[in-house]
Amino acid sequence: MEIFSRLLIKGEEEASIHGVKITPKNCPISHLFIADNCLLFIRADLKECHNIRKLIETFSTASGQMINFEKSGFFFSKKVQPKHQRMICKILKIKKIDPKDTYLGTPLFISRAKIQLFDSIVEKMEQKIQRWIGKTLSQASKMVLNKATLASVASYQMSCFILPKVTTKKIASLQRDFWWGKESKYKGYYPISYSCLCKPRSKGGLGFRNAQKFNLAMKAKLAWRLLTEPFMLWVSQLKPRYFRKTSAFKAKIPTTSSWIWKCISKGIILIEQNSIWEIGDGYSTNIWDHKCIPDLEEHLRNYKTNTNSHLTLVKDIFALFTMKWNYNLLTEMFPVNIANKINKIRIIRGKPDTLTWLLTKTGKFTVKSIYLEFWYKDHPLLNQVNNGKSLTPNWKPPSKSQLKLNIDAAWISANLPAGLSLILRSDAGTIEQCRAGAFTASTPEEAEALGLLEGAKWAAENGLTNFSIEGDCKNLFDYLNGIESSLEWQNISVLDQVIHTLKSCNNFLGFYFVPRSANNVADIMAKEARSFSSTCNWRKEASVY
Helix, strand or coil: CHHHHHHHHHHHHCCCCCCECCCCCCCCECEEEECCEEEECCCCCHHHHHHHHHHHHHHHHHHCCCCCHHHCEECCCCCCCHHHHHHHHHHHCCEECCCCCEECCEECCCCCCHHHHCHHHHHHHHHHHHHHCCCCCCHHHHHHHHHHCHHHCCHHHHHHCCCCHHHHHHHHHHHHHHHCCCCCCCCCCCCCCHHHHCCCHHHCCCCCCCHHHHHHHHHHHHHHHHHHCCCCHHHHHHHHHHCCCCCHHHCCCCCCCCHHHHHHHHHHHHHHHCEEEECCCCCCCECCCCCCCCCCCCCHHHHCCCCCCCCCEHHHHECCCCCCECHHHHHHHCCHHHHHHHHHCCCCCCCCCEEEECCCCCCCCCHHHHHHHHHHHCCHHHHHHHCCCCCCCCCCCCCCCCEEEEEEEECCCCCCCEEEEEEEECCCCCEEEEEEEEECCCCHHHHHHHHHHHHHHHHHHCCCCCEEEEECCHHHHHHHCCCCCCCCHHHHHHHHHHHHHHCCCCCEEEEEECCHHHCHHHHHHHHHHCCCCCCEEEECCCCCC
C-alpha cells in the first residue's frame, strides 16, 4: 500500500487530484489507510474521478493487486447534485454507501438519531446472552463472562464517542439481568442494586464495569492523547478548527462543532481537573490558565491585574538569564503563601514543560486511574447532602454569603490509621469542597488537634475568606476560644499553630463547638477515611455528563 500512497501523493503534487481540507488552514488529506482498508478523499469532479481511476489501475498493474469494487463505496457531500452522483458512480463502477453503514461496528456517519446508531451494540449483547441461556453457569462463570465479554462489546465505540445515556442504561440492564439470572422480559427482585456490584472491590463491590463512567474514562484517554501528542495527524487536523490560537484547555465548543469534538471536550475537562504541569523551560505553561502549583485549589487568574497581564508564560516569571524563580516578582503578583508555593517548585533544566497525570505514581495517564477516581468522587454521602437529604438535622447553615468548615477526626487505636474529614458548605447547604484521608495519631485528642491544623493549613492555602470552623471536640474549641479547658499539654502547641495559620485568612469568623449530631457528615466521612490509601479531594465542578 506504500506504493499506492506515493502514487496518490504524486497525483496531489501534479494537481490531478485534490484532497479534502477541514478548514482553509488545514493541510489537505487525500487518503487514509486503516488496516487493509483505504479511505480516499477527492473532489466530486468528473476529471478527478477519471484521474483517480487511472491511479488505481496503475497500482493494480504494478503490484498485481486488484481493487474489489463490489466491497467499495462512495459517499458524497450534500452539495453534490444527484445527477453528478450517478455519473461518478458510473465512471468508477462503485455503488453509493448507505448513511447507516458501519465500520468495525462503529457508524461511519453520525446523524441526530444517535440512539438508533448504537442499537447494534445492544443487539450484539442480547445475541451473546441468548447463546448462554440454558447452560448451567455458576455465579463465578457469569462474573467472568460479564467482565470479559459483555463489558468489552462496546469498548471500541466508547473510545470514539460518548454513548447516549439510553444506550448505557440498556447495557447496564442486560449485564444486571444476566448476572441475576433474569434473562426473560419480566421484572423481578434484585437483592442488591447493580451500582453496588459495579463498585471497585476495595469499596465492597465486584468490580463490574459501569458503562457510563468507563465511557467518560475512555474519552479522557482520547483527550490526553490530544494534549500530549500534538504532532499526530488527527490532532493537527483538529487544532486549526477548534484551538488554532489558544490552548486546548481554553478551546470553545461552537454550535457547529462536530459531535466527536464535543465528546473530546468533556474529556479535556477531566484532564484539566486531574493533571498538573511540570515546569521545564516555561514556554508551554500559561501562568493564568494552566495548573502548575501542587495542592492549590484556586485559580491564579484571580490575581490577574492590568499591571501583570502582560506576563503570560511561566518563563516570564523566571529571574533574568537564569532558570530560577524571580521571588520578588512573585510576591508582587501573588499573596505570600502562594508565592512561597511557587518558589518551592523544582524547575527541570533542559526540558520542555510536561503535562503530568496526578492519579498515578508515574505521572502517565491510565483509564483505570480516572475510572476509579469517579467512584471516589461520586460519594453517596456527599450526593445525599447536595440533593437536599438532611443527614444533619441540627446543622445550621452559615449566614448569607458565608461559608462553614466542619472538621472531624476518627480514631480507634495508635496502631491503626486515624481518619480526617473537612467539609466546606455554603449558606445554601451544598458542599463546595471536601477533603478526607488517613493519618497517624497517638490519642483521640491529638487526632482532633492535628485535624484542626490540617483544616487551618488547607483553608489558608486555598485562600478561604468569610468562613467559620465547627467541630465536636469541646476541649479543643474551648482552648481556641480562650476558655479554660483540660487540654493535654502536647496539643497546646498544635492549637497555637492553628490560631497563627488562620490569621493569614481574611475575615475568619471564629471557632464554634457543636454536638456530634450537628457534625454528622464530617464524622461519617472521617470514619470512612480511615481505610483510604490516599487523600481524596472533592470540589464543586461543572458536570461532564
